[in-house]
Amino acid sequence: MSCWVTIQDYALRSIGIGERLLPKTDFTLCQQFTLIGSGMFWNIYFGAIALITGFFFATALAVGKNSANPLFRKPSEWFIFIFRGSPLFIQFFFAYFVFLSLKQSVPFLSPFTAAWLGALVVLFCNTAAYSGEIFYGALLSIPKGDTEAADAYGMSGWSRFRRIVFPTMMRLAWPAYTNEAIFLFHATTLVFFSGFPVLGQRGDALYYASYFADKTFNPFIPYPILAMYFIILTLIVVGVFGLVNNRLNRHLPQEAKAKMRFRPNIIR
């Protein structure tokens, strides 16, 4: 079987399109590359959606944690502490457990026990907590002059936040937020590994990598392939975030821009 046929059969296997049966004997490198690559669909799906939705929640959490009103501050603090303080591994376990019991009483919630939604909710909360903390840190280090200038212009409330606080916060938080995004994509490998069941052998990249490792009894080929895919994904993420960073700092002189990039990166 030529590699092209393999790609046609398995490139979309992870979402259930193509050949139903996974290869069973005579594993070729092409099969391993195709299927593991196919699994990356899930990693990208989980990572991208959680990142985008989590971004808004994270902003809310950061503002909440910075709020003087304990009614907003306390819940934000606790949310961030619980999701940052416990391993994702355990969060997945509990989420699956909770969704199962919810399902018994409210049938409407049944899709939550499936990975595509349930795991997404966990990743969403997780990344919101981590990014929320990063944004909060950035919020604290907004130069005093910026907010004073906003006050002098008579800005207040929403327009002050939207025009002054938020852009500066983003600018300060961006390097650390890039790291968080990378970590989030890496964390998506845990979805099927520890938390949620795999339905119909439609799993993520790690699932297929361990499938091959299990069938060929040789971990030295599938896992490096998986690693290669993730390095590419990481490079893409870094690239995209770099573009946004340039846009965020477009008002700065060239030299200062270059300097920005070498801030000590605070990772999660």
Next chain:
Amino acid sequence: MFSYCTEPDTLEGMMWLSCYLTTGKHMGLYISVVTVLVLLAITAPVALMFGFAAATAARSHIAPLRWLGKGYTSIVRGVPDIAFFMFFVIALDQGFEWMRHKVKCPDWSEPIRQGNDFVVCTAAKLPLSESPQWVHETYAFFLAVLTFAIVFGAFAANVLFGAMRAVPRAQLETAEAYGMTRRQTFWRILVPQMWVYALPGLSNLWMVLIKATPLLFLLGVEDIVYWARELGGTKNARFTDYPHGDWRMWYFLALLVFYLTFTKVSEVVLERIMKRLTHGQATAGGEAQRRAEA
């Protein structure tokens, strides 16, 4: 453990629980807690050393060394830790045994790779197959530490590299003006000052390290998650004196409390260290401290 534990099925309530929680199996769980803590305590400095070496290499003027440092950090950072854990231990183990084999059995004629098998001479085995179980466990522990250190060393390198860049240039220029060599500047000026810039990143890394410990069982170390799963699973009366249903939820709840507490304690301690490090530094934090004292 206790004398009244001989017939558990006659016991109830706290008595039963006290017996249940002190079975040999639960001792395994408690030992694994210690294992995890010891592993963290050893891994952190080792990873920091790896990171320091890599960051220094990445700054080097010698190109191959620089590529090595940069390559190591970017490759390891680009890959999920779990992907490393899946095959690193076997790879490291085979690597060590291969090296020992070359040294100890130079006149071994058979191939090392026989089909799928990896065969080295008996003397090169690590640990020797007749050594007691605790040696094997220690060796597995050592491999786990090394794997963790390699992975987290890359992250530490990234943080330290950034911190070295963050030390104000004026400081280094002053050192040069005083006639210090490159090496002197590095050790006397750069290294002592970089820590305050590195600490936020390093403390974050420490938190990540804590939360990576549930993956230890992939490295062949029986960690708390392994035991929580094992102990929490449904137990049939045929195989145990303490039958129970699916109690994984309670065990994982205990783990959750353990991790949250550990995180909280770490946060408090790290905050103190940060305060001490900031003292007298030319940073916003140091300035705030100076003003508060004045």
Next chain:
Amino acid sequence: MKKLILSTAALALAAGFATADVVRMGTEGAYAPWNFVNDAGEIDGFERELGDELCKRAELTCEWVKNDWDTIIPNLVSGNYDTIIAGMSVTAERDEVIDFTQAYTPPDPSAFAALDAGLDVEGGVIAAQAATIQAAFIAEKGWTLIEFATPEETVAAVRNGEADAVLADQSFLDTVVGSDGLVLLERTEMIGGGVGMGVRESDQELRAKFDAAIQSMKDDGTLNTLIAKWEVSSQW
């Protein structure tokens, strides 16, 4: 790097120069009644008892090692232990990579456990542990397969309605049916061969020793007694 190696070498040397041939037996320790960890924290079960007896007959000193199921074969071929004795069915795929002794239990069908005794498995969602022969079987049949990391979770999935039935070795399901309304279905599937001990392909000497020991246990009936005691399979 060199220093690290030297220190472990010293550690290994300091551990003593026992000369007896130690055979390390790898097992999973999470598959009652075949092998599990008992209250005292030791490996127990059918295979523990069998393995100890085999070692006695083959005049070997044996040491038990626990290893995760996923990496149990890679660790064998890499030499971290010398045998796998973990309820492992002899399959053609595995046989390509490692060698098996003769089987010590006859091939037994796998069974389904479900909440409803009249369930038609062909249309249902069937749970199985990932990377088992049962999972491969369901996938091949074209039924809806749902995979979990541990046997425990597969059974839990049936209890809470995530799956309609679970397919697993009968001896394992025997330990769980009866509680929470779980019943065995009439239908069984013949998957895989009997269970044998796995050894490295380069280790024919050891294989021969264990083969002979298993044969002697078969001949004098002790193997059947052991099988009956732990209810792991049918008799020889």
